[in-house]
Amino acid sequence: MEPRLSRYIWTHTRKDQLWILVVVALSMIPYFLSFDLPKQIVNGPIQGDGFDSPEATQAFLAISFDLPYVGTINLFDGFQLGREGMLLALSLVFLALVVVNGLFKFYINTFKGRLGERLLRRIRFELVDRVLRFPPSHFKRVKPAEIATMIKDEVEPLGGFTGDAFVSPALLGGQALTALVFIILQSFWLGLIATLIVAVQAVIIPRMRKRLLVLGRERQLTARELSGRVSEIVDGIGAIRGHDTSNYERADIAARLGRIFKIRYDLYQWKFLVKFINNFLAQVTPFLFYAIGGYFALQGRLDIGQLVAVIGAYKDLPGPLKELIDWDQARQDVQVKYAQVVEQFSVDTLLDPKVQAVATTAAVPLAGPLAAVNLTVIDDGGSTLLDHVSLQVQPGEKVALMGGGEVLAEAFGRLVWPASGKVVVGGQDILEMPESVTGRRIAYASSDVYVFQGSLGDNILYGLKHAPLTNQVYEGERASHRKWEVTEARLAGNPHLDVESDWIDYQSAGASGPDDLLVQIRPVLDAVLLTNDVMALAVRSTIDPHRHAEFAAGIVEMRSALRQRLEKEKLSDLVVFFEPGTYNVEATIGENMLFGTITDQAMWADALEHHPFFKSILQRVGLRDAFYEMGIEIAENVVELFRDLPPDHPFFQQLTFMTAEEIPVYEAILQKVRTKGKGEVSEDDQIKVIRLCFDYIEPRHRFGLLTDEIMAKIVAARREFDEGLPADLAGMIEHYRPNRFIASGSIIDNVLFGRIGHKHADGSEKIRAIVRDLFEAGGLYNEVLAFGFDYNVGAGGKRLTAAQRQKLDLVRALIRSCDYYIFNQPLLALDQRVQEQVVRNVFAMLDQSGRDPAIVWVLANPALTDLFDRVAQFENGRLVNDAHVDERPDYKEMAS
């Protein structure tokens, strides 16, 4: 990158800078005219110059030129106006000039602003573009937060400066020079004095600024380090708390802030010292004028009129001069910032832009073998990770790497660059080949997965988004917006690739478009055993039954199919269905009574305690006393179980009846019950006790409270809740109807329309398998799966488990048809047994789909080598054995 900011600005904004200079020059005309006008108004119409008689008139807007040799040319004689008319006319001209000046200013400022913002956009893009092309080793040296700070904050002032980069010095310099020349013309000696002082300012001030620049650079570096440290604290919070080092971190941050404070305070001191000297020098000049000029005037060597004119002219000099000095300060400031940033982003071994060029056509399959040629990889510490390794993988060959093949896999995946030797495909160095070939025809997956924030689907399809493949057509307002986007991107040197375009390369996933993409992905998801995870996420999601009316109807229809299926397989006890006339033992008492779910928990809790409806209804259906008794039992059990536990104990998560804070409250109520008797407890306390019943589930809590009689009464109370519910409570409950989709429930809740029994060890697993089967039979499977694709994976995929993230990465690599798959222990988070199964599944899946790619798999488990053609054994970075599977030596022998 260009190391000097002024040259960078000039290169990219030359035309605009020249244009704005012209406009600024033009704007000077009305500006100076408006200076002259007040004098005309006062002298003319107000004081009466030229209006000697009341009837006298003067020409307004007469245009005439006095040309030498030709004489006066009258273009327009003007309007003859009287004194009052003239006053009004001139005042209106003044107003017009004010408007014109304002408009000029407005235009110039917005133009400069746009200029600056475009340049800022250009710089930022250029920096990110460089990040995308950094060599792998560079990423080990830089901190992400520091890079982000540089791109976001440190280049920001550059935008503001760009507009003034050339206009200000031209304008202010011109003004200052004019004033100086005028002074010299009035009096040579006084002019010389003024020039001398200006020269002193011009020499001393920049010298003093040097210190300012040093401090400015330090300020920038320390601030950047601070942001790096803060992000380290956030990332490493687990280690910090785990080792009780938070106070060490506090000390470190406080020390840094102290250093930053010192630098900033020094900066202030210098800045204002410079300002003081500057002001002083500016004020010394008039002192010299008065003293020396006055002395000459007294001596009679200088005309008093001249002296007054010089002093008058001098008042125009310090203003521009001061602004010029300020401008220079700003210039040096941004120059330092710019140079600092550029230095960080100037890496010699940056990838050639050609390597990452956009290619919208499909890459041709790689024909030649993938080979490491005399490959040596050395890490930052200087130790040799790979020592002169040569290994060739033929197209279609399956090679297992064992005993430390990770680095070779990384080299194949272009994650590490060789110190000597190279990796070639068909004789061509892969680092020189365009990424549109290597990144599409070679897939790499490891256990070090990065998942981007967004939906699961976006992440799975991420490996297909190489280039914008469709030409998105926009209409109306969107079309003009798109046009604007393209022009602006061009003007700021950004690419104008359309993010809204369809980037997914369906063809390389074997699909013809978005519709059959899922069909192609399914086998891959199945092979990697991710389907069930996706399905589990999908069925737990809630959907809007109005937007997906047809799907919701399909789900409701599945309810009876599920029952028949369970009956047929004699698994009816797996699910306890909701029946309008039967008590559901696996659901809470509350759910059974409402025969619905609560959509607004806060409102429900409030209504339960205060609404008269609840106070009366239990009495009416004859459950109040029974509930009160049960509540006391529950309270006694809970208090006994949890009394000794500290309030933040994790066991409280299993307690649904009350919070840890409420335990003493209930303990006190129980005490009252024991001493005074059950009937003597206050109404409020009784309600508190009754409330406990609503969360009780017999098979789960096992306190032995429900009798058939109570259950029958609860079922009988349903009608009251359904029909007698007051209007102000209506929105709070969504009633269950066998033929209606429950909007507040998840997909699985809607299919089951009941609760899974607690007792079965893997009941939910079994039922999920059956439901999956039913989805398949009902043709809803892919639709449900698509809902799973909408699942938001969170920042860095934190809402997925480590195993799911690794499976996702493997899917991401496998859905793209490639010639070489490099798998670098991609499934470390999985159980050994599952890992084995996935590896076998992947081989079978590739076999079935008729693809015969080469596979390089870094294995830890020798049991799987029978799947491979060849096994390459590494030891301390050296290839010690490379043999076909049937002729390889026994691994156990080698290990011992």
Next chain:
Amino acid sequence: MLLKDEVEMLRRITLFSGLPPAKLKLLAFTSDRVMYSAGEALFYQGDIGDAAYVILSGKAEVLINTAGGPFKIAEVEQNSIVGEIAILCNTPRTATVRTSTPLEALRIRKDDFLKLLADFPEMAVEIMRVLADRLAQTTAELSEARGPREPVDA
């Protein structure tokens, strides 16, 4: 079966027999009641253990993988506990346990169990005592098995 019955059941298991009833009740409350049909696996050899199982009713067999397929080394029934090694230390399951009849068990999760031990040291001491007993017994069996032979280098 109610919570109080489960407490009775837990009390009959040596590992827990010395614990106060209130703690056993908490252990039962935080555990899950699970049911298996015949031929289902409670867990597989080699997996990471996350729970122990107290068998409330039914029978299961303990199998280990050998070159010639699974080999049955023991049978467990009512009032016994399986998988307890895995919740005390971080080792993979040393055997597979598969039900031979319908079986009902109480699943004690590792985290809950360790949390209980941490909160109630008297419980930890009790468990330690049981484990020490077992070790003594194993040592005695081992020396008996070696019997007449000369001691071998460790």
